[in-house]
Amino acid sequence: MIHDLATTAGAAILLPLFAALVLGLVPSWRVGAIVNAVAATLTFAVVAFLPASIGQTGPLLLVDRLAVHLSLLTAFVAMTASWFSTAYVRVEVSQRRLNKARLRQYHAMFQLFCGALLAVLLSNNLGITWVAIEAATIAAALVIGLPRTAHAVEASWKFFVLCGAGIALALFGTTVLYLAALPALGPGLKAMSWTGLRQAAPTCDGAVLNLAFVFLLLGYGTKAALAPLHAWMPDAHAEGPTPMSAILSGSVLNVALFVILRLRGVMKANHAAIDPAFPLVALGLLSVLLAAFSLWPRRDVKRFFSYSSVEHAGVAAFAFGIGGPAATFAGLLHMTVHTLTKSATFQCVGRAAQMKGGQRFADITGLMSNHRALGLSLAACVIALAGLPPFGLFSSEFLVALAAVRASPWLAAVLLAGLVIAAWVQIARLQSLCLGPATADPGPVPPHAALVPVWLHLALVLALGLAMPGAVFAWFTSIAQATP
Amino acid sequence: MQHLGYGVLAYDVAHLLGGAALVASFVLLYQRRIPALINTYAAQGIILAAAAAWQGHVQHAAHLYVTAALTLFAKGAIIPVLLHRIVRALDIRRTIETALGVFPSMVLGVVLVALAIEVVLPTTLGAATLAREDLAFALSVVLLGLLMMITRRTAITQVIGFLSMENGLILAAVGVAGMPLVVEISGAFLVLAIFFVFGVFVFRIRERFDSLDVSHLDRVGEAPR
């Protein structure tokens, strides 16, 4: 079992955890920030080698194309977030919003969070998946509580209680799933592994699978911020430090959707069990509509974009709910493109909020008049989020609509209605952020170099949407075919 | 696994301990004062440890004894003592402020248990009877823990509701034969982490506001943001 960890996948998981330990001991926050960035970059380098070891399956680790794809995405977003974090932290300390003692905890938890996410993606054992998600939740809760404002504490308390209860249900679901696989695979690690489950799924008892599916969907649905269970997401984003929001909105939702996608595979294999399409589609649509309408009254910019994450997670869940290679392809592309765009958006918003000394729409206006580069980047990000051409979200939403119409035009109509309502308010807020009279800039003006990661992300989104190279298209198609 | 049914000692004792854990959950719902609540929680921890030990004996799985010891030590002793010290150190108001009255929440608890049994038993016809019984009791304890978190305002009772839900989970994990040790480590790890975090929270909340009443936190949430 131990030799599992000696592989590149093992290294990818252990590196951040080890970095978390080191960062726990490093006293000065400046060194900590640099180490954090270096660790994240190293992790991405290691993960870049993962495609070579696709197909490695052990009792603990399972490396298939879907896992590798999301690991690459998570590591890349973590890397750019860590670069952004170095600059962000310097400004926060200079404006005395974060005291030096807390930063050691911040960097340690940052790396623990990334390590936990990679562990979930690459694990084969349901127990490890659950423990990793638990560790990620605790790390995130501590980081969100960092700014020590009243709102931050309330946000982390809400985050912890809701996610704690959610994953408790997930643990119960894991137990029942194990119970279902017991008669076919016998006691021991095999009955707790994704490969074993997929193999034993046709022979399991459908009713037990249903029971397990309910608990697991609710548990991991909370982490995926699906509609009624999304309440922790907006507060976590608004109060926590922005680099954390960049990862939180991008990777945690993807990881939870990844687990649900694995679960969908198991459920689809068993004919007696209920078809996972209906609940997923229902929750996805509810997320899109609820987020679309909740965007309008928002006065806080980061809370506004967190609802946009809930909306796009809903679209991905909807696509996975419909099922079939085309819909899964669209859902996967949408998840990828949205993660890249959303982390770029949070980086722009973070810089703007620091510059304007506040994160309400009233504080940040008229960016284009005297900060043309930042204003243009934020405008491009929000245009991409609104699903307008030429960025990738337009193509992915087009593909999702194509798949939805194949299922039923009414579903597509409801989905696109939600997307139009959300696009409308995002355009209106974009205009208030970037255009009109400019507000004062008490904080430091970010250098142009700071926006390089943002343009990198947008370039990737543009390429993925309109000019996806053949190899990447083959990669996405093989993933879509592999996940049933 | 030999046939388990009435009259077989292993089944009867497991059934008894599961029922005891369920009763402990109801007693938690019944409490009006915080110290009594903590002691009841300690009792439930001990019952859970006994159930784990007994499962270890029945399934001849050595690791369950370790789990029993861990549970007894953590949930039976350390957490209640720490909770008592916090209550005394921060001189928290002793009475529990309830959102839903004690009797209505008890009635709701009974309904939840009925639902748990109605859901678990017909669906797990294939599994061994011992596992089905344990699962039903475990689900009931989890639902009662969740109910406790919803119907009480004070922060400490929410914490204890959360912990009793964890007890339900451990009961479920223990009940299923052959669950690998991983679950045990996670259980322990979880308990430790929760206590640590709650400790930090309590300290910080205490530092932030004067009372532990969660509703005070709610008022912070009311400002439109």
Add this chain to the structure above:
Amino acid sequence: MSAVLLLILACVVAALAALGLCAAVLPRRIALLHAVAAGLCGAGAAITLAGTPGASVALPVGLPGMAIHLALDPLSRPFLVLVFGASAAALTAATDVHGPEDVRAAPFLPVFVACMAFALLAADAFGLLLGFEAMSVASWALVLARHADAEARDAAALYLGMAAFSAACLVIAVAMLAMPSPDLTFASMRQHPPDGAWAAGVLGLATLGAGAKAGLFPLHVWLPRAHPVAPAPASALMSGAMTKVALYVLARILFDLCGDATPVWWGVPLVVLGAASATIGVLRAVLEDDLKAALACSTVENVGLIAIGFGLALAARGADLAPLAALALGAALLHVLAHGTFKTLLFLGAGAADHAAGTRLLSRLGGLVHHMPVTTGCMIAGCAALAALPPSSGFASEWMLLQSALAAPRIGGLALQTLFACAAALIALAAALAATACVRIIGVGFLGRPRVPRTAGAQEPALPVRAALIALSVLTAFIGLFPGLVLRLIDPALRHLVGGGIAATSLFIATSHDSPGYAPLAIGVLLAAGAALPLLVLRRRRMQERDAPAWACGFAASPPWLPFGDPATQYGAASFAQPVRRTLGTLMLATEQSTPADPGSPVPARLVAGFTDPAEPLLFVPVGRVRLRLSSAFDRLQFLTVRRTLSLMFAVLLLFLTAIAVLEAL
């Protein structure tokens, strides 16, 4: 169109987009870049005219795994010629850069033209929608050129919101069309036309989507608010070319992709919406005080007329009357070209007046003819076409449209016959009211005496603007006098879509081959002879003219501090429209509050007369209220306490568990 010519067209589109980026980088060279862009557009128009539709080209860009195909087929060719022609004129006018607003708008103008051309060239669903939506984003940036004032921002937000709505409808419509076929190209979509309820769904969505973008009633409210705010060349292209691209999408979906076995009733919604748009559009054009808003409303009217043409063609094709269908579709497409030309001319003229007099409000303009004779002359030529006066281009398409509306009752069915008769009457009413609007725009805006000292200082615009105006006037006159030649450009589309051509020679258009028709050149000659007659008769006694103060029934001379005479003694914009408002105002929810001054009090009596577009209180305000109520309902979720959020999760858990229990019991 041989592949080579098509590739050149694709390069022209790419070059236009590149020019846009250069304009962003080199703000000082904008005039030169616009000139180059105008040249490119002219070349594009020439190539499109020269080439014959045919081959298709695949681009490396496109949906993952699918390439975007470009092709020029008979339907998109006239539209592309219009877009390139109008853009060439607008870009020439745009070379006269004045003020920061034009510098901000400069990068997006060529990109806007490139996107429109791309949408027209696209031969597959994704390419069409990519170009369509990119066109909206580019023009949204143009509307935001003057983003300092909040009214421009609100108009831009409403504009792009409606564009997103229209794109969403079209995505579903196109997806429904593409469902049975293997890929998204039009060629394969034509093989599997939809039928039954599915086809009705496509009709509804296409009409809703393309109608929202073209400005059909009741989704037209954004048009009179967005167009006036954009700089002149941009609003000229938005009204002249963009609405036509939306109508192209409508024609492409309804005539081409839905096959030719569509039932007769398919024409009814378009005729009804078209008639409503025509009436409401022209009524509002007569009542608007803002010059460019009035022109935008007249765009709504003309889009309505084109929609009526499409509707009649659909109904006729459904009843297998190919000649009538060809006549109606020919009328619609000729009106597309005519309106595209003269509306661009009018907006450029209005932009010149706005820049010269510093205001767009008719109540402040006046007397521009004395210092801006060329602009006024071109505006009169444009307005003559807008008012459909013979022998202008507007009259040619109007004549064909009326002929098809008058012949439409042959399709049968009392309800349909009455509908078509009412449509014919409304077309005539729209044309007559358009004439009123034009006389008001020219009479109040350009003739008479200046109403504000600033307007008196107006001067002729720069040479490029005047060149563009004159070129467009000549083009409008050409279309007016030789519609037969222009119909030769449209004829292949008619044969391709409705299987019938139009009986038209270069000098003569007729409803069918043997019946007499309309000969614009002959009418022109007759008019010239009529005008020459009095000059010949009076030539011998050429008296010396004498100037004197205006008689005005012996009105006293104006006081010294009012050198241009008291503006109050001259008919203004509101007073000219008063008879129309007083009689047809109920349609436009006209309101008049008069507060009489009680005797002896120095407070002046006030009369406030206003109107609201009926679409706003009937559609936009209720939708806004519902959205607000839903938002506040969902917003309560945001402020739930921890406990209540948890009970929400608990409720969902119980719901699922009971579902499982019930499932088990079954």
Add this chain to the structure above:
Amino acid sequence: MSTALGFVAFVLHTALMLAAAPVAAGLVRWLKGRLLGRAGPPPWQPWLEIVRLSRKQPVFAENASFVFRWAPGVVFAATLAAAALVPSFALHMTTAPIADLIVLAGLLSLGRAALALAAMDVGTAFGGIGASREMTFAAYAEPALVLVLTIFTFALLASTTNLDALAAQLHDFAFGLRVSLGLALLSLLGVALADSGRLPVDNPASHLELAMVHEAMVLEYSGPPLALLELSACLRLLLWMTLIGTLFAPFGLGPADAGPAGWLAGLLGWAFRVVVLSAALALLESTLAKMRVFRVPEFLGVAVLLALLAVVFLFVSQGFA
């Protein structure tokens, strides 16, 4: 041979219309005078006025632009072109293929728009009143005209709006008297009264500023331009009379190539129709008073409704026949 005769007929027709227009207007004025017991000016009085005006020196307002100077030419050209298209004493003249009713309506609206623009050019209140009312009333008349056209295109087999073909078909009494044709006549009479500016819509004789519509627009003109405008007004009246006569009572009208003998019969028929219509108009004007301005849309609204009723009646009857 027939085209030459056609062309000669066309030239004669145009000359006849030009010459007869002021006389027709004078005839109406003379008849109205006689009816009111006055001696009344002789019918050729308008000719005298036109010649007098054309000798006077034109005075233009200071604020007048080229629009004011060129408008009379355009108005006269449009009205003359329209008059030339309407056959008076012979059918199938050279202009027969282009004599389309919609073109006729277009030419009339061209003349009206040119005059309205000229009225607005000087910038006086009276020009504005005249232009605004003229354009608004015209807007209500157009739908009625088009609905009447629907009757012709639908009822006739030729299904065309060409005046010559219509007159030929009507001449052969192709389909006898119909109720819808009667309603169409009434509606067309209303439109003709409004368009040519006669009572009850506009009082041609009065110079009370607030009441007049057509006169208000020509207030600033003098000398030859005024003569042209007066001639155009008379031509417009004669044009309507000829149009109604040709469409609804086309007896005596023969093809142009029937030679001078045929023309004479046509001429007599045309003269008789003009005199009858002038008398009817004079009788109408001496009994009616001018209607309040905001009643005119209702008056024209009635004309539109009559036409619509005629159309629906035709569809219903055609449906059953």
